[in-house]
Amino acid sequence: MALAGPNTERINLQGRTLLPGFIDAHGHFANALQVVAWANIQRPPAGPVSDIAGLQEVLRNHVAEHPVEKGEWVVGYGYDPDGLSDGRPLDKADLDAVFPDNPVMLIHNSNHGAVLNSRGLELAGYDASTPDPAGGVIVRRPGSHEPAGLVMETAFLPLFVHMPQPSDTERLKRFAKAQELYSSKGITTAQDGATVAGDLTLFQQAAREGYLQIDLVLLPLVLEVPGMLRERFPHFEGETLQLPKPALDSFGTYHDHLKLQGIKLIVDGSPQGKTAFWSEPLLTPGPNGEANWRGQPLVPPEVLNDAVVRLAAQGVQLFAHCNGDAAIAMMIEACRKAGLKPDQDHRTVIIHSQFMASGQLEKYAELGIHPSFFTVHAFYFGDTHIVNLGLDRASRMSPMASAILLGLHCSNHNDYSVTPIEPMRMVETAMTRRSRSGVVLGESEQVSAETALRAITIEAAWQIREESSKGSLAPGKRADLVILDRDPSSVADDELNGIAVVATFKDGQCIYGSATGAMP
Amino acid sequence: MTNVSPLAALHGVPATVVGGYLGSGKTTLINGWLQEPGHRNWAVLVNDLGSINVDADRLRRSNGRVLELAGGCVCCTLRDGLGAALKQLAERPEPPEHVLIETSGMAVPRRVAAQLQLHRLEVARVLLVVDLERIEELWYDQWVGELVQQQFEGVDVLQFSKLDRLNPVMAQQRQDWLRQRLEEQRQRPSPPFHEERQLVRSDLWWQLEPLARQQVVDWSEQLGPEVLRAKGEVWLEDVADGPVSLDRIGNRLEMPTQACRPWSAPLQRRGRLIAISRATAPAPSWPATFQLPGGARN
Numbered sequence: 001m002a003l004a005g006p007n008t009e010r011i012n013l014q015g016r017t018l019l020p021g022f023i024d025a026h027g028h029f030a031n032a033l034q035v036v037a038w039a040n041i042q043r044p045p046a047g048p049v050s051d052i053a054g055l056q057e058v059l060r061n062h063v064a065e066h067p068v069e070k071g072e073w074v075v076g077y078g079y080d081p082d083g084l085s086d087g088r089p090l091d092k093a094d095l096d097a098v099f100p101d102n103p104v105m106l107i108h109n110s111n112h113g114a115v116l117n118s119r120g121l122e123l124a125g126y127d128a129s130t131p132d133p134a135g136g137v138i139v140r141r142p143g144s145h146e147p148a149g150l151v152m153e154t155a156f157l158p159l160f161v162h163m164p165q166p167s168d169t170e171r172l173k174r175f176a177k178a179q180e181l182y183s184s185k186g187i188t189t190a191q192d193g194a195t196v197a198g199d200l201t202l203f204q205q206a207a208r209e210g211y212l213q214i215d216l217v218l219l220p221l222v223l224e225v226p227g228m229l230r231e232r233f234p235h236f237e238g239e240t241l242q243l244p245k246p247a248l249d250s251f252g253t254y255h256d257h258l259k260l261q262g263i264k265l266i267v268d269g270s271p272q273g274k275t276a277f278w279s280e281p282l283l284t285p286g287p288n289g290e291a292n293w294r295g296q297p298l299v300p301p302e303v304l305n306d307a308v309v310r311l312a313a314q315g316v317q318l319f320a321h322c323n324g325d326a327a328i329a330m331m332i333e334a335c336r337k338a339g340l341k342p343d344q345d346h347r348t349v350i351i352h353s354q355f356m357a358s359g360q361l362e363k364y365a366e367l368g369i370h371p372s373f374f375t376v377h378a379f380y381f382g383d384t385h386i387v388n389l390g391l392d393r394a395s396r397m398s399p400m401a402s403a404i405l406l407g408l409h410c411s412n413h414n415d416y417s418v419t420p421i422e423p424m425r426m427v428e429t430a431m432t433r434r435s436r437s438g439v440v441l442g443e444s445e446q447v448s449a450e451t452a453l454r455a456i457t458i459e460a461a462w463q464i465r466e467e468s469s470k471g472s473l474a475p476g477k478r479a480d481l482v483i484l485d486r487d488p489s490s491v492a493d494d495e496l497n498g499i500a501v502v503a504t505f506k507d508g509q510c511i512y513g514s515a516t517g518a519m520p
Numbered sequence: 521m522t523n524v525s526p527l528a529a530l531h532g533v534p535a536t537v538v539g540g541y542l543g544s545g546k547t548t549l550i551n552g553w554l555q556e557p558g559h560r561n562w563a564v565l566v567n568d569l570g571s572i573n574v575d576a577d578r579l580r581r582s583n584g585r586v587l588e589l590a591g592g593c594v595c596c597t598l599r600d601g602l603g604a605a606l607k608q609l610a611e612r613p614e615p616p617e618h619v620l621i622e623t624s625g626m627a628v629p630r631r632v633a634a635q636l637q638l639h640r641l642e643v644a645r646v647l648l649v650v651d652l653e654r655i656e657e658l659w660y661d662q663w664v665g666e667l668v669q670q671q672f673e674g675v676d677v678l679q680f681s682k683l684d685r686l687n688p689v690m691a692q693q694r695q696d697w698l699r700q701r702l703e704e705q706r707q708r709p710s711p712p713f714h715e716e717r718q719l720v721r722s723d724l725w726w727q728l729e730p731l732a733r734q735q736v737v738d739w740s741e742q743l744g745p746e747v748l749r750a751k752g753e754v755w756l757e758d759v760a761d762g763p764v765s766l767d768r769i770g771n772r773l774e775m776p777t778q779a780c781r782p783w784s785a786p787l788q789r790r791g792r793l794i795a796i797s798r799a800t801a802p803a804p805s806w807p808a809t810f811q812l813p814g815g816a817r818n
């Protein structure tokens with residue numbers, strides 16, 4: 001209070017909890033620009049749907065708000081057959097009843113499939129004569145070849161071609177709503193953690209024209225970097241992955257709330273999709289029925305090593321997506337070959353660091369690598385991981401307690417839109433590591449509420465080199481703040497995810513809710 | 521707005537998938553072959569580990585040494601690179617005569633082909649370029665060995681590169697070694713080998729009238745060694761409910777007695793065969809028109 005002056009506004013929080021604004025340690029803001037135009041058909045608490053009639057109602061309301069022309073797609077996200085009380089999954093006829101003339105696509109909550117209505121199936125060209133593609137399934141009505149509506153995996157992929165692609169003008173209009181997804185959860189710094197060339201241009205325009213209210217951190221996807229450079233520096237001729245000086249200088253500084261922080265590498269896929277890269281086989285067959293499946297890297301070691309050497313030598317901070325222990329081993333090896341050491345303060349982050357083998361955290365410490373964990377996997381995919389990996393291996397997911405003992409800076413993320421934006425579920429799962437069905441995955445890795453909160457505040461700030469201005473409540477730091485209705489360190493575990501955001505402040509301005517507690 | 525697929529212009533357009541591990545020589549093979557005047561209206565999609573870029577310039581510049589990393593899974597990026605690239609092609613005023621996909625060194629070409637089929641292109645051939653000099657070492661590599669082995673799945677023809685770097689005895693040994701590995705793995709004949717420095721040719725035939733099973737068997741038996749593989753679906757007089765799959769590797773013909781799927785509509789019955797031949801071979805004969813050795817038209 002020593003800093004209070006005559007113009008200082010004093011607010012009595014009446015027992016509510018004030019915390020630093022949450023920092024999205026890893027997620028995909030660009031996806032929010034898509035999703036805000038889709039109907040939310042998730043089950044509670046993330047959405048309103050608990051039966052088929054309710055789902056139809058949500059879709060009707062959605063098109064009342066977002067009118068569609070005849071023939072245009074209606075898209076919903078978060079379909080979860082386990083959340084329907086009807087005792088049967090959705091059938092195309094349920095959707096035809098509401099939309100006889102519009103194709104409908106309801107994306108499965110795994111993001112690896114969707115339910116289509118008859119128009120949608122027709123447009124995709126799927127009928128009784130279409131065989132299931134390798135690695136995918138067109139679900140049929142019982143006792144027939146006729147598609148029922150749900151298509152998964154490789155049968156789902158071709159549908160993206162049909163998905164309406166909003167223009168940049170349309171996407172700019174969605175920035176307010178997309179940012180509200182974050183600010184309504186107390187997030188004041190969001191991330192686009194795999195930025196593609198077209199999106200970089202859009203984000204820069206959005207920033208320049210004042211569309212950004214919260215801070216947005218970009219990690220260009222390495223694959224897209226050559227294209228980004230060609231567009232901005234058409235005459236620059238350098239070696240592979242060499243960045244011209246102005247490009248290098250553009251990292252690390254905000255301009256109108258937008259900052260490039262590092263480059264994103266992707267080493268493997270996802271554990272729930274069985275496309276992560278492990279050192280030992282899974283207990284279940286691979287995504288295409290393969291026996292002894294342990295997944296695959298997305299990039300050969302020689303390419304990864306070369307990219308890490310070249311980028312690290314230019315001082316670029318690296319963020320590498322690695323889920324399985326073999327992918328993690330590849331990245332550790334690449335960092336070792338590049339001569340990375342902790343005293344260089346390079347802050348290389350291995351995003352997910354999900355299924356780590358013993359000894360790997362020690363190597364992180366040795367080389368100066370830090371993990372960004374994904375503990376909500378325990379809730380969303382924990383039961384699946386137990387089936388695929390067995391309880392012992394599944395319990396090694398996101399080993400936060402061990403990492404902290406070694407002095408590593410651990411952040412935690414939702415990887416939106418892979419899982420919903422739920423900071424409190426991150427806190428809950430870091431503390432409990434409990435699956436949807438109630439199994440605890442690795443009790444010894446449970447952490448305290450304070451540690452769980454640090455992972456989405458000060459440690460997340462550290463990983464993007466903002467620990468001196470964000471992530472804690474201290475004089476001189478930015479007034480990025482969130483007010484919660486209860487204190488996460490004093491409520492029961494099962495109430496954590498029910499804690500509500502009362503207000504969110506960015507640089508002292510209230511951008512969501514109200515400080516006096518009038519509910520938004 | 522009518523319900524028309526954005527890829528309608530590409531439906532039925534033949535497609536070639538060229539796979540092969542990083543550095544196997546795909547780009548060299550494709551570049552040589554693009555220079556042929558007959559291939560002027562072909563489109564080439566290059567997948568550098570996940571991202572597809574239709575810029576042919578890039579293909580020339582990259583020269584097999586692309587340093588770009590993977591694009592990740594669709595659930596993180598909410599996009600499908602292959603579909604998006606095909607959509608761009610479909611929007612061109614003149615759709616391509618043929619689409620050629622150079623997959624990433626880490627892709628399983630059969631899976632790329634499956635995606636093309638779902639987009640309703642006609643997959644004319646799936647080739648795997650194999651660097652005979654490195655294949656044995658890659659086969660057992662601790663990081664990518666399993667992937668390298670998987671890349672052979674469902675491939676129509678193996679296209680060898682860098683044969684000139686091995687002496688003829690060594691080259692033969694490597695081929696024998698590879699054939700053994702593949703047959704052990706699949707318990708069936710390995711895909712045919714092709715050593716010329718050009719891509720194999722591929723011809724497509726539509727069958728609009730049903731044929732007797734024996735006629736198809738006779739046709740298969742008289743095909744010469746220049747036809748490396750024939751595959752597709754045939755419409756047989758003795759199977760009413762759908763087409764029957766056909767696959768001929770070497771002299772071995774697989775043609776089950778059951779339909780492989782129902783007809784899409786009773787009035788849309790037809791068969792479709794693809795013959796993959798050596799680069800220098802003439803166009804093959806087809807079951808409805810071939811001449812039996814005796815000269816009688818069958």
